[in-house]
Amino acid sequence: EDQVTQSPEALRLQEGESSSLNCSYTVSGLRGLFWYRQDPGKGPEFLFTLYSAGEEKEKERLKATLTKKESFLHITAPKPEDSATYLCAVQGSQGGSEKLVFGKGTKLTVNP
Amino acid sequence: NAGVTQTPKFQVLKTGQSMTLQCAQDMNHNSMYWYRQDPGMGLRLIYYSASEGTTDKGEVPNGYNVSRLNKREFSLRLESAAPSQTSVYFCASSERWDRGRDTFGSGTRLTVV
Numbered sequence: 001e002d003q004v005t006q007s008p009e010a011l012r013l014q015e016g017e018s019s020s021l022n023c024s025y026t027v028s029g030l031r032g033l034f035w036y037r038q039d040p041g042k043g044p045e046f047l048f049t050l051y052s053a054g055e056e057k058e059k060e061r062l063k064a065t066l067t068k069k070e071s072f073l074h075i076t077a078p079k080p081e082d083s084a085t086y087l088c089a090v091q092g093s094q095g096g097s098e099k100l101v102f103g104k105g106t107k108l109t110v111n112p
Numbered sequence: 113n114a115g116v117t118q119t120p121k122f123q124v125l126k127t128g129q130s131m132t133l134q135c136a137q138d139m140n141h142n143s144m145y146w147y148r149q150d151p152g153m154g155l156r157l158i159y160y161s162a163s164e165g166t167t168d169k170g171e172v173p174n175g176y177n178v179s180r181l182n183k184r185e186f187s188l189r190l191e192s193a194a195p196s197q198t199s200v201y202f203c204a205s206s207e208r209w210d211r212g213r214d215t216f217g218s219g220t221r222l223t224v225v
Contacts, residue, residue, distance in 0.1 A: 044202075
């Protein structure tokens with residue numbers, strides 16, 4: 001069974017204090033790993049797709065990386081507006097191609 | 113603005129009542145999805161529609177039914193609501209070839225008392 005574990009559950013940073021969020025996964029045949037941002041009272045917003053180990057994607061202060069067992073979302077010099085819950089999801093090759101398995105998320109708070 | 117629109121945003125039901133959650137997208141996506149999000153759990157797929165005219169069960173379909181009314185609209189029906197169905201429900205759409213790059217609605221917060 002495909003599984004996704006995100007850590008830490010919550011993270012508090014000072015503005016400008018860089019850090020990383022972790023997404024560990026087990027999946028039968030990775031078809032894609034996805035990162036989303038979710039603001040309170042809103043639906044998730046797509047950030048990145050990673051397909052194979054070694055791949056990296058960047059967007060502003062965010063950089064996502066992928067290994068065969070985990071993905072990291074690196075946040076460089078965060079700002080208060082980066083505060084949100086970050087979700088990780090995987091799509092495996094079994095159990096139907098439509099199914100994404102989501103982690104529980106990491107709630108990031110960036111203090112000014 | 114292009115996107116996914118869900119109605120209603122909030123709803124309180126009594127146990128045993130029925131209701132339909134509405135979802136519409138204007139991005140011409142073929143695939144649409146219904147998820148539920150509960151505290152301490154990840155998003156879970158209830159039902160999906162890979163294309164107009166087709167629907168399939170996801171991970172947690174019991175107690176729900178769906179209708180893909182046309183390419184734009186995908187509704188979720190609770191026939192006899194139970195307290196265990198208290199949750200936040202999200203509709204999403206995507207192109208099937210670009211699975212994961214889903215566009216989500218803003219959600220319906222449902223409380224069953």
